[in-house]
Each structure stands twice: as structure tokens, then as C-alpha cells.
Amino acid sequence: xxxxxxxxxxxxxxxxxxxxxxxxxxxxxxxxxxxxxxxxxxxxxxxxxxxxxxxxxxxxxxxxxxxxxxxxxxxxxxxxxxxxxxxxxxxxxxxxxxxxxxxxxxxxxxxxxxxxxxxxxxxxxxxxxxxxxxxxxxxxxxxxxxxxxxxxxxxxxxxxxxxxxxxxxxxxxxxxxxxxxxxxxxxxxx
Numbered sequence: 001x002x003x004x005x006x007x008x009x010x011x012x013x014x015x016x017x018x019x020x021x022x023x024x025x026x027x028x029x030x031x032x033x034x035x036x037x038x039x040x041x042x043x044x045x046x047x048x049x050x051x052x053x054x055x056x057x058x059x060x061x062x063x064x065x066x067x068x069x070x071x072x073x074x075x076x077x078x079x080x081x082x083x084x085x086x087x088x089x090x091x092x093x094x095x096x097x098x099x100x101x102x103x104x105x106x107x108x109x110x111x112x113x114x115x116x117x118x119x120x121x122x123x124x125x126x127x128x129x130x131x132x133x134x135x136x137x138x139x140x141x142x143x144x145x146x147x148x149x150x151x152x153x154x155x156x157x158x159x160x161x162x163x164x165x166x167x168x169x170x171x172x173x174x175x176x177x178x179x180x181x182x183x184x185x186x187x188x189x190x
Contacts, residue, residue: 002114003121004056006131007048007144008158015155016128022064027152035148036179044144044183049077053120056111059087061126066096084114084122086130108137115139132160135167142187143169149180 009019009031021029055078057065062085069075083102085095095102105111111134114122124131124140134140145158173185 001116002053002119003141004111004115004124004134004139005048005052005121005142005144006124006134006140006158007044008126008131009146009148010158011148011150011152011155013151013153014157014159015152016126016131016158017152017156025155027155030150030152031148034150035181038177038179038181041146041175041177041179041181041183044146044185048123048144049075051121052078052081052123054114054122055081055083056105056114056122056124056127056130057083057085058127058130059085059090060129062087062090065125066099070096070099084111086111086127108133108139111139112137128156128158131158132162136160136162136164138188138190140188142172142185145182145184145186147182147184149182 008016010016011030015027018025018028019031062083070079079100081100083100084105085102086105088106090104092104095104105114124134131140168189169186170189171184172187173183175183177183
């Protein structure tokens with residue numbers, strides 16, 4: 001079974017919306033506006049690109065990333081990876097050209113079937129709604145979280161507020177940096 005890894009920039013209060021400056025959110029761009037940049041804190045991002053075998057995205061993140069990532073040198077390794085987009089509204093004709101093999105998935109059952117295929121890790125970037133649904137369905141195996149020392153208040157959150165049983169996580173890697181950023185790698189305990 002393939003490992004499904006969620007990777008996210010997240011504030012201490014769980015907000016993941018618009019970390020890089022995406023429009024429509026009042027605190028947009030919070031990752032670099034309020035925290036000094038330290039390259040070593042982002043080493044995990046380089047590691048993810050080397051180790052990922054596929055990308056899984058929700059519709060909104062797919063549309064945002066497919067418009068810019070193919071042109072960005074720092075995301076070059078993602079261009080060749082197969083991409084899977086979970087959407088009930090996109091059609092094949094809506095998919096970006098020039099960003100590699102992309103497959104539409106319609107349901108969480110489709111994601112579960114993808115996990116049962118052969119291959120390496122599947123990485124989920126952004127995709128707040130998808131992440132909440134994947135977590136609630138028990139499909140996420142690992143979290144790569146860069147936690148910023150910020151309280152943003154309102155905004156889309158990584159985790160849903162669904163009333164569910166406690167989910168235990170095991171901290172398997174952790175680093176704290178001088179700028180207050182923390183990297184946490186957590187495995188979901190089953």
C-alpha cells in the first residue's frame with residue numbers, strides 16, 4: 001500500500017489558507033511576512049520532491065498550482081510526477097496542458113483505491129477541504145507540518161471540526177529553528 005503524506009504550512013492555531021500570498025484572504029502571505037526566512041527550515045520541502053512518486057490535489061489547489069508551478073524552477077521535480085485531482089466538477093478538458101500526466105478522481109473511494117496500487121509516496125499539497133475529508137476518512141498516513149509561530153484566527157484549517165474519535169499521532173521527526181518555526185513529521189497510528 002502506498003503512503004499518503006499531507007504536507008502543509010500551518011499556523012499554530014491550524015490555519016493553512018494562503019501561506020504564499022494567494023488572494024482573497026486577509027492574512028495572505030503570512031509565511032514570509034511575519035517569520036524570518038531560514039533556508040534550513042525548508043529542507044523537508046526539497047526532500048519531499050525527491051521522495052514523492054505522485055501528487056494528490058483538490059480542485060482549488062490544482063487550479064492554482066498548475067498555473068504557476070510548471071514555470072517555477074524550485075518545483076521542477078513535480079512536473080514529471082503523475083498528478084491526481086479529486087474533484088466532482090472538473091472535466092478532463094479542464095486539466096492543464098504541459099504539466100504531466102493528470103488523472104481525475106471523483107471520490108474518496110477512488111483515493112483509497114489509488115493507495116492500494118504499487119508505487120511510492122503520494123504527496124498532498126494545499127487542498128484544505130480535501131485534507132479534512134482524507135483525515136476524516138482515515139486515509140492520511142503521515143503529516144509533514146511546518147508550524148509557524150503565528151495565530152491567524154479566521155481562515156481555512158488543516159483539520160476539520162468533525163466530532164470523531166481521537167486519532168493518535170506519533171512524532172517521528174522534529175526540529176525547531178531560531179525563527180520560531182517548527183518542523184513536525186507525524187505518523188498516524190492505526
